[in-house]
Every structure is written in structure tokens, then in C-alpha cells.
Amino acid sequence: MRLTPKAATLLVLALLVALTPxxxxxxxxxxxxxxxxxxxxxxxGIVILTGYAGQISLGHAGFSGIGAYACALAPTHLGLHPALxxxxxxxxxxxxxxxxxxxxxxxKGYYLGVATLGFGILVSMVLNNERDLTNGPDGIDVPDLxxxxxxxxxxxxxxxxxxxxxxxxxxxxxxxxxxxxxxxxPTGRALRALHGxxxxxRTVGVDVARLKLQAFVISAVYASVAGSLLALxxxxxxxxxxxxxxxxxxxxxxxxxxxxxxxxxxxxxxxLTLLPQVLTVxxxxxxxxxxxxxxxxxxxxxxxxxxxxFKAIRGKGE
Amino acid sequence: xxxxxxxLFSGLTVGAVYALVALGFTIIYNASDVVNFAQGEFVMLGxxxxxxxxxxxxxxxxxALIAIAVxxxxxVAMNKLMIEPARGAPVVSLIIITIGASIFIQGGTQLIFGKxxxxxxxxxxxxxxxxxxxxxxxxxxWVIAGALVVYVALWLFFTRTLLGRAxxxxxxxxxxxxxxxxxxxxxxTLSFALSAAIGALGGMLAAPITLTAYNxxxxxxxxxxxxxxxxxxxxxxxxxxxxxLIGLIEALTxxxxxxxxxxxxxxxxxxxxxxxxxxxxxxxxxxxxx
Amino acid sequence: MQKTLTTTALGLLAVLGLSGxxxxxxxxxxxxSATGPAAFLGDPEAKTLEMMVEALNAKGGINGEQxxxxxxxxxxxxxxxxxxxxxxxxxxxxxxxxxxxxxGTSMSILDVTEDAEVPFISLAGxxxxxxxxxxxxxxxxxxxxxxxxxxxxxxxxxxxTKIGMISGTDGFxxxxxxxxxxxAGDHGIEIxxxxxxxxxxxxxxxQLTKIKNAEGVQAVLNPGFGQGPSIVTRNFxxxxxxxxxxxxxGVASDGFIELAGADAAEGVRLPGTALLVADLLPEGDPQxxxxxxYKTEFEAKTGTSVGTFGGYAHDAFLILTxxxxxxxxxxxxxxxxxxxxxxxxxxxxxxxTFSPEDHLGLDLxxxxxxxxxxxxxxxxx
Numbered sequence: 001m002r003l004t005p006k007a008a009t010l011l012v013l014a015l016l017v018a019l020t021p022x023x024x025x026x027x028x029x030x031x032x033x034x035x036x037x038x039x040x041x042x043x044x045g046i047v048i049l050t051g052y053a054g055q056i057s058l059g060h061a062g063f064s065g066i067g068a069y070a071c072a073l074a075p076t077h078l079g080l081h082p083a084l085x086x087x088x089x090x091x092x093x094x095x096x097x098x099x100x101x102x103x104x105x106x107x108k109g110y111y112l113g114v115a116t117l118g119f120g121i122l123v124s125m126v127l128n129n130e131r132d133l134t135n136g137p138d139g140i141d142v143p144d145l146x147x148x149x150x151x152x153x154x155x156x157x158x159x160x161x162x163x164x165x166x167x168x169x170x171x172x173x174x175x176x177x178x179x180x181x182x183x184x185x186p187t188g189r190a191l192r193a194l195h196g197x198x199x200x201x202r203t204v205g206v207d208v209a210r211l212k213l214q215a216f217v218i219s220a221v222y223a224s225v226a227g228s229l230l231a232l233x234x235x236x237x238x239x240x241x242x243x244x245x246x247x248x249x250x251x252x253x254x255x256x257x258x259x260x261x262x263x264x265x266x267x268x269x270x271x272l273t274l275l276p277q278v279l280t281v282x283x284x285x286x287x288x289x290x291x292x293x294x295x296x297x298x299x300x301x302x303x304x305x306x307x308x309x310f311k312a313i314r315g316k317g318e
Numbered sequence: 319x320x321x322x323x324x325x326l327f328s329g330l331t332v333g334a335v336y337a338l339v340a341l342g343f344t345i346i347y348n349a350s351d352v353v354n355f356a357q358g359e360f361v362m363l364g365x366x367x368x369x370x371x372x373x374x375x376x377x378x379x380x381x382a383l384i385a386i387a388v389x390x391x392x393x394v395a396m397n398k399l400m401i402e403p404a405r406g407a408p409v410v411s412l413i414i415i416t417i418g419a420s421i422f423i424q425g426g427t428q429l430i431f432g433k434x435x436x437x438x439x440x441x442x443x444x445x446x447x448x449x450x451x452x453x454x455x456x457x458x459x460w461v462i463a464g465a466l467v468v469y470v471a472l473w474l475f476f477t478r479t480l481l482g483r484a485x486x487x488x489x490x491x492x493x494x495x496x497x498x499x500x501x502x503x504x505x506x507t508l509s510f511a512l513s514a515a516i517g518a519l520g521g522m523l524a525a526p527i528t529l530t531a532y533n534x535x536x537x538x539x540x541x542x543x544x545x546x547x548x549x550x551x552x553x554x555x556x557x558x559x560x561x562x563l564i565g566l567i568e569a570l571t572x573x574x575x576x577x578x579x580x581x582x583x584x585x586x587x588x589x590x591x592x593x594x595x596x597x598x599x600x601x602x603x604x605x606x607x608x
Numbered sequence: 609m610q611k612t613l614t615t616t617a618l619g620l621l622a623v624l625g626l627s628g629x630x631x632x633x634x635x636x637x638x639x640x641s642a643t644g645p646a647a648f649l650g651d652p653e654a655k656t657l658e659m660m661v662e663a664l665n666a667k668g669g670i671n672g673e674q675x676x677x678x679x680x681x682x683x684x685x686x687x688x689x690x691x692x693x694x695x696x697x698x699x700x701x702x703x704x705x706x707x708x709x710x711x712g713t714s715m716s717i718l719d720v721t722e723d724a725e726v727p728f729i730s731l732a733g734x735x736x737x738x739x740x741x742x743x744x745x746x747x748x749x750x751x752x753x754x755x756x757x758x759x760x761x762x763x764x765x766x767x768x769t770k771i772g773m774i775s776g777t778d779g780f781x782x783x784x785x786x787x788x789x790x791x792a793g794d795h796g797i798e799i800x801x802x803x804x805x806x807x808x809x810x811x812x813x814x815q816l817t818k819i820k821n822a823e824g825v826q827a828v829l830n831p832g833f834g835q836g837p838s839i840v841t842r843n844f845x846x847x848x849x850x851x852x853x854x855x856x857x858g859v860a861s862d863g864f865i866e867l868a869g870a871d872a873a874e875g876v877r878l879p880g881t882a883l884l885v886a887d888l889l890p891e892g893d894p895q896x897x898x899x900x901x902y903k904t905e906f907e908a909k910t911g912t913s914v915g916t917f918g919g920y921a922h923d924a925f926l927i928l929t930x931x932x933x934x935x936x937x938x939x940x941x942x943x944x945x946x947x948x949x950x951x952x953x954x955x956x957x958x959x960x961t962f963s964p965e966d967h968l969g970l971d972l973x974x975x976x977x978x979x980x981x982x983x984x985x986x987x988x989x
Contacts, residue, residue, distance in 0.1 A: 028698040031691055056410055103593045109409050110353050114547040115592055117540075118585035128777060129578045131786060137779035138734055139686060139712040160723065161694065230687065235719050238686045238712040238779075244540070252414050259410070276688065277695070283681050287425025287643065294418025298411045299403045321817055324847070328813040335810060428643070433651045434912060435835045437867055444869065446846045453813075453846050528810035529835040529867060533647070537808035572814040577803045578777065 006180040009263045013176055017169035021162075030161035032277060037168035038229050039253060039269035041175045045222025046254035047265045048179055052188060053215035054195035055105065058113045058247050059120025063093040063220040064227030065127055065242025069134060071231045072142045082145045086228040090221045097220035098213065105212045120247050127239035139238030142231045164233045171229060175222060176262050182218070191215055223250070256297050258304025267306050320451025325573035326566065331458040331527065333565020334465040335361075338520030339542025340549065340557035341468055342513040348476075348489040348552050349509035352401060352412050356420040358539025359427075360514045363389045364521025365530030366427060369436040378438065386518045392423075393514025394507055402506065420535065428532040440526040461523045468516055469558045476554065485509060489552065541584075548588050550601025559599060563587075633673035634938045636661075636928065637680075637702030639692040639717060640731070640921070641709040644683035645778060645807065648834050649709040652906075652918030653731055654679060657706065659909050660925045670932050678702060682713055689713035693720040703938045706924045708732050709917070710779050718745045727931075727944045729924040731917070734783055738967040744944055746967045748923040748957055749916075750857075750974055752831075756788035758879040758975040759829060759854050760795035762988065766852070768826040772801035772819035774812065774840060776832030780858050781807075784831035800825050807836050813843045820849050827851055833858035838867035845872040852877065860884055860978070861915030870983030877988065879975040883919045883956045884985045894954045898926075902956055916957070923955030 003011065017037070024030060042064060049055050070089030074080040080088060104115040127134050134140060148163040158166070182188045193201040194211055202208050231237040240246065249272065257268020275293065279286040301308035339357055346354045364385050371381035396419055404415055442456035475482040487495040488505045496502050521530065521538075528534070545564045549556025564584045571583035591599065638657055641650030661677040669675050678700045682689040689708060696702040697720060704727040708714025711734040718737065721728035722744050730737050730747040733755075737747050763771065771792075775785035785804070792799055801822035803815035819828055828851055830840045837859045844853055853876050855864070860880040865873050882895040886903050889896040902922050903914045930953055931946035932938055950969065953960045958974025977988040 026699045028691075028695045031694040031698075035687075035691060050410060056413075058413075104589070107592055107596050110551060111547060111592055111596060111598070113353075113409075113413065114544060115589055118544070118589050121585055122582055125579065125582050128782070131782065136782045136786065137712065137777070138736070138783050139715055141715075161698075234687060234690050234716060236686065236690075236712075236715050240685055240687070240712070248417055251410060252417070255410050255414055277691070280680055280692075283642070283679075284429060285425065286681070287428065288422050289425075291418045291420070291422025291425060295400050295415050295422065298407065298415045298418070299400065302404075302407055302411065321821060324817045325814045328811045328817075332809075332811050432912075433643070433647050434863065435648075435838070435867055437838075444842075444871070446848075453848070455846060524810065527839075529838060531835065533643075533645075534808065569811075569814045572803075572805075573818060577805060577815045577818075581806060 005261075006184065009180060009261070010173060010177060012263060013173050013266070017166070017173065021165065027159060027161045030159070030165040032273065034161070034164040034168045034233060036270050036273040037165075037172040038226050038233070039250075039273050040172045040266040041168075041229065042223050042226035042250050043254040043257075043265040043269045044172075044175050044179050044262055045219035045226075046250055047259055047262050048182065048191075048222070049215050049219035050251070050254060051259040051261070051265070052183065052191040052195060053212055055212055055215065056109070056113050056251075057116040057216075057219070058244075058251065059116035059118070059123075060219065060223045060250050061242050061244070061246035062120035062123035063097065063223035064230070064246065065123050065239065066093045066096065067224030067227030068142075068231035068237045068241045069127060069140075070224075071228045072140045072237050073133065075143045082143050082232060083147070086225060086232075089228050090224045093220045093224035094217050097217045101213045101216040105209065105216060117244065117247070120242065120244060124239050124242035124244070127242055134239070137239055139236055142235050142237055144235065145232045168229055168233070171225070172266070175225070176266070179222075179262050187211070187214065252294060256294065256304060258306040258308075260303065260307060264304050264306030268304065271305070321573070323450050323452035325569045327452055327454040327458065328573075329566035329569030330462055330562065331454070331565070332568060333562035334458070334461040335520055335524045335528065335538065335561075336541045336545045336564050337465040337558050337561025338461070338468060338516060338523075339538050340546035340561040341465070341472060341554060342517040342520070343542055343546040344552060344554050344557045345472070345485075345509050345513040345516070347546075349485050349506050350401065351489070352416065353543065353546075353551070354513065355413060355416040355539055355543070356396065356423060356535075357513065357517055357542060358535030358537070359420050359423040360389050360393065360517025360535075361521035361524075361538045361542075362427065362530065362532065362535035363392065363423070364518030365525035365528075365534070366431055366436065366521075366532065367518075368522045368525065369438050369530060370431060372438045373436075378441070381438075382522045385522055386515050389518035390511040390515040393510040396514075397507055397510035401510070402503070420539070424532055424535065431532060433532060435529050435531040437526060437529045455527065457523075457526045461520075461527070464519060464523045465558065465561070468519070469554055472554045481505075481508070544584060544588055547598055548591055550598030553598075553600040556598055556600035634670060634675045634932065635678060635700055635702045636675060637678050637693075637696030637700055637705040637707075639680045639682045639689050639696065639705070639707040639713065641684035641713060642681040644685065646684035646710045646713075646780075649731070649780075649917045650681070650684070652910075652912075652915055653707075653709055653921035654681070655910050656902075656906060656918040656921040657925060659905065660922065663905070664929060670929055670938075671936060673938070675929075682707075684710055684713065686710075686712040686716040690716040690720060693717040697721065697724040697726055702726065703940050704728070704928055704932075704943050706731070706921065706928065708737075711737065711783060712779060714747070718742065721745065725944075726940045727928075727947060729927060729947075731920040731924060733780065735787075741965060741967050744940075746927070746947055746962065746969070748920045748927065748955070748960075750957065750970050750972075751968065752784040752787040753791055754970075754972055754975065755784060755831075755857050755879050756791050757795070758972055758977065759788075759856075759877075760792060760797055761972075762877065762977050763797060763827055763854070764795050766827075768852075769796055770798050770800045770824045770826050772803070772822055772825045772828045773799055774803045774805065774815050774819060774828065774830050776807050776834070776836045777804050778807045778832070778834070781832040781836070784856055784858075788829065788831065805832075805836060805840070807832070807834050809836065810839065811843065812836075812840050813847060816840070816843050816847055816849065820847060820851075825851065827854060829854045829856075831856040831858065835867065838864060841868040841876060842872045854878060857881070857916050857975075862913035863915065865980055865983055870980075873980045873983075876980045878978055880978040880985065881916055881919055881957045881974065882976060883914055883916065884978060885976065885987055888985075888987055894952075894959060895956070898954050899956050919956035923957050923960070926955055927953060927960060
């Protein structure tokens with residue numbers, strides 16, 4: 001029996017989440033794993049936007065910022081449970097993505113890049129400047145999700161690190177499953193047609209503007225949920241989450257691993273999450289190595305790491 | 319009145335720096351369709367190397383020349399080692415390559431020159447000129463003049479010289495340019511050298527006002543990019559106008575509305591302009607650049 | 609290609625696994641912002657810590673045990689800071705942690721250290737870090753609010769009641785802006801112009817022109833760090849604004865006078881620490897020996913001038929080693945108790961006396977009002 005790409009991806013992710021903890025020498029590795037999964041969720045959104053629909057965003061961290069601050073503010077100001085705040089953040093991000101996306105998705109290439117960049121900068125500026133609401137650049141406390149305590153009453157006693165590792169891991173698997181289903185759906189096929197050639201897609205009757213907008217809105221929701229999970233996990237958030245560098249990081253992760261597939265993008269997220277942890281040994285050279293890795297992968301493994309690895313394996317098999 | 323004049327002076331000073339960065343973007347974009355996010359690092363290197371050479375006891379003009387030459391060489395190296403091997407890669411990959419280059423250059427600079435902020439003396443002293451109740455530093459005039467001179471030189475280059483037209487031809491259609499005998503590889507190298515030199519010139523002129531450090535590049539790159547897009551990518555006229563416009567919008571917003579949201583104003587204007595003119599103010603409409 | 613990839617991946621895993629192994633007797637952890645937007649704070653802090661550990665071990669360590677410092681650069685990113693704090697606690701098994709150059713990174717670290725019951729000494733300004741008091745969290749810098757109070761006291765003495773403020777929008781500037789606005793009223797001071805600038809801005813004449821034209825403004829205050837305050841000071845002179853200019857402790861270093869230029873900086877006042885005026889301190893000042901020693905050592909080692917921020921790290925390390933020595937043990941709980949009993953310990957920032965209710969240990973007397981005259985620091989009064 002041959003596995004479909006969808007089943008294979010989900011199986012790899014499930015094994016990764018379930019088995020790697022057996023090799024963790026200390027609790028710190030749960031933290032790194034949880035971060036990897038959160039970044040994985042964000043880049044899955046980028047796969048839908050860039051990999052499926054072929055659109056660029058240099059401002060997606062703005063949506064992460066909205067998701068994160070929804071979890072910080074909604075419980076205290078609206079009395080919402082933090083879990084519902086995730087939903088509220090995602091809804092807000094979707095609405096905003098819809099409103100912003102309509103005009104700017106008419107732009108192409110670098111023009112779309114600068115427009116999304118501008119959007120991201122505006123969000124981070126609001127988070128920085130509206131001190132009365134957000135407490136400004138110093139950051140703000142985020143309430144506890146409360147789920148770990150609930151699990152404890154059911155007899156499932158996890159450390160904080162373990163809880164977030166598994167919670168984010170399961171969220172990632174869910175997110176990947178949804179993205180893969182979208183890929184196989186009629187919308188997904190239309191999106192890929194759009195990526196191939198916008199003109200061709202239009203001539204065969206695809207509503208290009210609506211599709212792009214859909215991809216943009218969905219990817220915004222992914223970024224927002226990732227921001228929420230980060231905020232809840234850290235129990236503290238600063239406007240950095242919406243910063244320009246964070247937007248770039250998201251795109252880089254996805255493209256590095258292979259923006260065409262969910263698993264590839266998650267691999268990219270894994271590398272860029274682990275790299276800074278590994279490079280602490282050469283702290284002085286960290287920036288140079290990071291820059292060099294970005295350049296080299298993009299030059300020599302154009303489609304990203306994972307597709308290139310597959311190609312190499314297949315090449316050998318023949 | 320003197321208040322408005324002061325805001326305008328402030329906007330022109332900052333705008334001239336943005337315009338110089340934007341002009342650098344334009345040249346590389348014209349030759350290769352690449353938006354070079356490392357352009358800001360050229361600006362930073364111009365300031366840092368001039369400071370370093372000057373601190374070693376070299377006279378300022380010589381230090382400046384060295385900075386421009388070294389940065390131009392780095393530009394060439396970047397083209398040969400990073401951009402040429404990636405020819406044909408999609409826009410996202412090119413963005414990541416140039417951002418990677420930018421992070422790499424920052425890391426290297428920090429290792430060689432350290433993390434301190436530096437400055438060197440202004441070329442014509444620090445005594446401000448008083449005009450109509452407002453003041454402007456002589457160094458600001460140097461930067462503004464620098465932006466204008468570079469613009470005129472580029473305009474002459476692109477319209478009056480064979481080489482300049484070769485660059486434009488390469489931009490429009492690389493294959494056709496090759497067919498009519500243009501050495502497109504040389505055109506690329508030249509563009510990177512020119513662009514890096516212009517960036518370094520800007521950084522060198524601005525450093526006595528803005529001060530310089532290993533991490534100032536990214537800020538310049540963002541604003542310069544915004545300026546270039548506002549004006550219309552690939553058009554020197556657009557780059558000059560866009561750069562100055564962003565500087566002026568920032569200063570006027572800071573002066574009359576809110577200094578907290580002056581950067582926001584610049585980006586709102588860009589979004590509005592792109593909404594009505596998707597190719598920027600002076601961008602070419604005919605070619606599809608995806 | 610594929611083979612190289614596999615080798616690289618294995619290499620990465622090896623490094624990741626090995627980095628956890630610690631063999632020294634006492635492991636101290638630190639996470640500071642040695643790069644990124646807060647590098648002005650974190651870079652001297654990192655250099656200071658490395659220098660002090662080396663010197664301590666050369667002298668035989670603490671209680672006969674060698675000290676190993678595990679130092680991470682969080683780049684000013686609170687998310688990274690939390691990860692490094694987890695790593696220090698869980699993997700490196702540090703007995704105490706210094707760090708958090710910014711308020712954001714400190715708040716991230718303290719959640720981890722409080723959970724793990726490991727003492728943490730923050731190097732950031734906000735009062736929220738130690739108020740309310742958390743059992744395992746301490747800090748060495750005076751609070752932003754104290755800096756504002758010190759400045760306003762001086763303004764009051766000079767009879768100013770209406771001032772203009774121009775603050776950086778970075779964490780440091782924004783936090784101090786908020787604190788100063790909160791306490792201005794207590795000193796009978798009204799803020800008649802409130803402007804900001806981005807830390808990357810190149811020209812602040814527009815904002816300063818607005819302040820200059822504000823009704824009845826008598827003095828100007830500029831909270832911020834990095835190149836911003838130097839540019840503000842230069843623009844201030846360019847516009848020939850004939851008002852007293854106050855800077856914050858964010859620029860308390862010789863580098864500021866150099867960058868702003870001695871002419872432009874003439875007459876600028878700011879609340880600084882004893883560190884900047886080491887040679888002006890009277891003989892017998894309890895801080896004199898410690899500031900002189902630190903200044904000489906740091907400047908010889910790094911070739912750059914000392915500043916307030918490196919001083920914070922110096923004091924944090926001093927408090928820790930003092931506490932471990934007195935406790936005679938490197939158990940986190942014992943260290944915590946000993947820190948809380950610190951009394952009259954002279955650091956570069958001030959003289960520290962902690963208690964269960966006070967995890968800052970400094971009062972306003974730690975600040976000294978300084979004025980720049982003839983290109984050098986002088987004591988006001």
C-alpha cells in the first residue's frame with residue numbers, strides 16, 4: 001500500500017510529536033519543541049498563501065500580533081475565557097485580512113510586498129503606541145489558559161513545558177490536516193491553477209480576486225492562532241511579536257524548507273527554530289551563519305530543503 | 319511660517335537620505351529585477367568604513383573614497399557570489415537571499431568594528447545656516463546636493479550613454495539584450511558596483527547627521543524601499559521623488575499631527591497611492607513584473 | 609549534496625546535545641541583549657559579566673569553587689529570553705540567573721525562574737519587575753520612576769513648572785515617558801509638550817520646533833538611549849533653543865558627550881551614577897573603591913568607556929557572589945535568602961540593602977545629578 005502525501009505528512013507529524021520526547025534529556029527540549037510547533041502553524045498559513053496561491057506577504061506577523069494581544073486583552077477587558085480569545089483573535093484577523101486584502105491583493109510582486117509590509121508595520125506601531133491599552137513596548141501579561149489545571153483534575157499531570165509541547169503539537173497536526181484538505185479540495189485546485197498562471201486561471205473561469213482573498217484570509221487565521229498560542233504559552237507578550245523581522249522570519253522558514261508543501265515548511269520552521277539554539281556556542285558568529293544559511297539554501301536548493309532531499313532520494317533510486 | 323520652513327528642512331534632510339537609498343534600489347532593479355534588501359547595509363558600510371579610516375588618521379576625503387571603493391567591491395562580490403547563481407529564482411527567494419546577505423554583512427561588521435555608535439566631523443562645520451527663521455545644517459545641504467547630483471548623473475547615464483541604455487535594455491528583455499550583443503553579465507556587475515557606491519556615498523554624507531552603527535542599515539533599507547515603491551520601482555525620477563516625499567510626510571506629520579504616528583502616515587500614503595496607481599507614481603505600466 | 613546535509617544535521621544534533629553538559633562547580637546563567645535594538649544595554653553587560661567571572665576565577669572562585677558563566681544573547685526578544693531562561697534552568701542547571709536587559713525580556717525570564725525557584729537578578733528599569741515583590745526576583749537598576757523623580761526634584765529647585773518632553777518610542781524611552789508623566793504632578797510640573805521619535809530617526813528638528821513653540825515651556829527632558837538622544841542634543845543646539853536640556857540615565861556614558869559633541873552637550877543635566885564621576889568622589893565615599901576598580905578594569909579590557917548599564921551587570925554579579933559567599937552554599941534557595949539579607953553592599957549604581965519587602969535595595973540617594981561642563985561630567989551642588 002502506498003501512502004498518499006496527505007496521510008504521509010500527518011503520520012510524520014504525529015510520530016514527531018509522540019516519539020521525540022523519549023529522547024529529551026531535559027525539560028528545556030519541550031520548550032524548543034513547542035516553539036517549533038507554533039512556528040509550524042504560522043508557516044502552514046504561509047504555505048497556503050505563497051505555496052498554493054503564489055502571493056507574498058511581508059507583514060503576516062501583524063496577524064500574529066492581533067492573535068497574541070487578543071489573548072492578553074480580551075480576558076481582562078471583555079471577561080472572555082482565554083480559549084475563546086484565540087477564536088476572537090482569529091476572527092478579528094480574518095476580518096482585517098478581508099478588508100486589507102481586497103485592495104492590496106490587486107498588487108503584484110514587490111508592490112504587494114511593500115503593501116503587506118506597511119500593514120505589518122502599522123499593526124506593530126499601534127501595539128507600541130497605544131500604551132493605555134497594550135502597555136506599550138514593555139509588554140503585557142497574558143492570563144493562564146487553565147487547561148493544564150483542568151487536565152490535572154482528570155489525573156493527567158504534565159509539567160508546563162510538557163503541556164505546551166503536546167498542546168501545540170496537536171494544534172499543528174490539526175492545522176496541517178486542514179491545510180492538506182484544502183489542497184485537495186476544488187478551491188485548492190483552483191488556487192494552484194492561479195499560482196501556475198493568473199491569466200490562464202482567469203480564462204478558464206476562476207474568480208482570481210476572490211481566491212487570492214480567501215488564501216490571504218485563511219493564512220491570516222493561521223498566523224493569528226500561532227500568535228495566540230505563543231502569548232498563552234509565554235504568559236507575557238510584547239509588540240515584537242508583530243515586528244517586521246518576525247514577518248520575514250515566517251516567510252524565510254517556509255521558503256527554506258519548501259513552501260510548496262506543508263511538511264517542507266514545517267521542516268524550515270524546525271531549522272530556524274533550532275539554529276539559534278545551536279549557534280549559542282558560536283554566539284559571535286550567529287548572525288553571519290544565519291545569513292549564510294539563508295543565502296546558500298536559496299541558491300543551491302531552490303525549491304527548499306525538503307523537495308531537494310526528495311529529488312536526491314528519487315535520483316538515487318532510479 | 320518659520321515653523322513650516324523648519325519642518326520642510328527636516329523633511330528634506332531625511333528625505334535626501336531616503337532618496338539616495340531609493341536610487342540605489344533602482345539601479346539594481348533595472349538591471350536584474352531584484353530588489354536588494356541589503357541596500358541599507360551599503361549605506362551603513364559607507365558610514366562605518368569612513369569612520370574607521372578617518373579614526374586611523376586618514377584625511378576625510380580619502381577615507382570617504384576608500385569607503386565607497388570597498389563598498390562597491392562588496393557589491394560586485396555580492397552579485398557574483400549570491401545573485402548570479404540564483405538567476406531565475408522566484409521573487410520570494412530573491413527577497414530572502416538579499417535579506418540573508420544583509421544579516422550576514424551586519425554580523426560581519428559587528429565582528430570587525432564592534433557595536434558602538436560612531437560619527438565623524440561634518441564636512442563644512444556644525445554652524446547652522448539661518449534662513450527665514452528656520453535653521454539647516456551645512457551637512458544637510460551636502461546630503462541634498464548628493465541626492466540631486468546622483469539623480470542627474472543617473473539620468474544622463476541612462477539616457478545619454480550607450481552603457482546606460484544597455485542596462486535598460488537588459489532590464490526590459492535580458493535575452494533580446496544578449497542577442498544584440500550586450501554583455502548582460504557585465505551590466506549586472508556594473509549595476510551592483512554603482513548601486514553599492516551610491517549607497518556608501520549616502521551613508522558617508524549622512525553619518526555626521528544620523529550617526530552610524532552596525533545596525534542602522536535595516537531602517538534605511540525599509541524607508542528607501544518604501545520611497546522607491548511609492549515613486550515607482552525602476553524609475554530614478556520616482557526614487558528621488560518617493561524618497562523626498564516620505565521624508566517630507568514624516569516631518570510634516572511629526573510637526574502638525576503626531577510624532578508617534580509619523581511613520582504610519584508614510585505607509586498610509588504608500589498604501590493609498592498603490593491603491594490608485596498600482597505601479598507607483600512614475601512606474602512603468604506596460605511591463606508585467608511578477 | 610544529500611550526504612553533506614546528513615552530516616550537517618548530525619553535527620547540529622551533536623552540538624545541541626553536548627551544550628548541556630556542565631562540569632564547573634557553580635553554574636551561573638545570564639541572558640542579555642548583546643545584539644539587537646537593545647544592544648546598547650546588553651553589550652556592555654555581557655562584557656562586564658565575562659570580565660568579572662574571569663577575574664573571580666583567577667582569584668580562586670567562590671568558597672574555593674570555580675564559577676562557570678553560561679551567557680546567552682536573547683537579541684532583546686522576550687520569546688527568546690524565555691527559551692534561554694528555560695534552558696538555563698532545566699538544561700544548564702544554573703543556580704542563579706542574571707539578565708533581562710530590557711523590561712520585556714526580564715518579565716519573560718522571571719516567570720520561568722519563579723516557577724523553578726531559582727534566584728533572578730534583572731538589569732531592567734520597570735518597577736513592575738519587583739513590585740509586587742516576587743520571592744525569587746531582584747533587580748539592580750533604580751526604577752524609571754526614580755529617575756523621573758530625581759530629574760523633577762532638580763527642576764523644582766530651579767523653579768521650573770512647565771516642561772516639554774521628547775521620548776524615544778523604544779521600550780526604555782516609552783516606559784520612562786509614562787512614568788515621568790505619572791509623577792510630574794507630584795512635583796508641581798506640567799508637561800506642556802509631549803513628543804516622540806523612532807530610535808532610528810535621523811532628524812528631530814520637527815518635534816523640537818513644536819516644543820520650542822509650546823506656550824511657557826521652561827525646560828526639556830529627553831528620555832531615551834542609543835543615538836537618538838545625541839541627535840536630539842545636536843538638533844537642540846541647531847535650533848538655538850535657549851532652555852535647559854535634561855537627558856536620562858540612558859545616556860550616562862562618555863560616549864554620549866563624544867557623539868553629541870562637547871559644544872552641543874554643554875550644560876546638559878542627567879541623573880547618573882557614581883560611575884561617571886569616579887575621580888570626583890570624595891575620599892571615604894563608600895562607592896569610590898568599587899567604581900574606580902570597575903572603571904579601570906573595564907576600560908583597560910574593552911577600550912570603551914564605562915556606562916551605567918555595564919554597571920548594572922557588575923552590581924548584579926557582585927550581589928550574587930556576595931550572597932553565595934555568605935550563604936556558604938550554591939543552593940538556589942540559600943542564595944535567595946542570602947540576597948534578601950544583603951546590607952550596605954556598595955556597588956557602582958548605589959549601596960544595596962535588600963529586605964523581604966524590598967527587592968530593589970536602592971533609594972533616590974543612589975542617583976547623582978550630573979552636568980556636562982567643558983566636555984566632562986561634573987556633580988551638581
